[in-house]
Amino acid sequence: MTDDPLELISVDPAVCHGQPCVRGTRVLVTVVLDALAAGLDTDEILGHYPTLTAEGVRAAAAYGSWLAKQEIWPLTSTR
Numbered sequence: 001m002t003d004d005p006l007e008l009i010s011v012d013p014a015v016c017h018g019q020p021c022v023r024g025t026r027v028l029v030t031v032v033l034d035a036l037a038a039g040l041d042t043d044e045i046l047g048h049y050p051t052l053t054a055e056g057v058r059a060a061a062a063y064g065s066w067l068a069k070q071e072i073w074p075l076t077s078t079r
Contacts, residue, residue, distance in 0.1 A: 006066060008059035020063060022056035025049070032060035 010023040020029040027049050035045045042057045 005055070005059040005062040008056055009063045022052055022060055025051040025056065027052055027056070029060045029063050032057055033064045036061060 008023045010021050
């Protein structure tokens with residue numbers, strides 16, 4: 001386990017077309033974030049993606065948090 005969860009995120013053009021993945025897997029960060037947003041807990045996500053670890057799920061969440069802090073985009077109304 002690393003002190004910096006972002007070290008568990010990999011961006012490699014040769015893996016998943018350069019999309020951020022949990023290191024050592026082909027599981028996209030967006031897949032983990034979508035699962036968390038859908039209400040799945042860590043154990044459920046691990047059941048669907050056995051190559052992941054709980055640390056990988058936390059790293060994906062940390063990456064999403066970091067990314068959200070990088071630039072603020074206004075949300076548009078869908079009314």
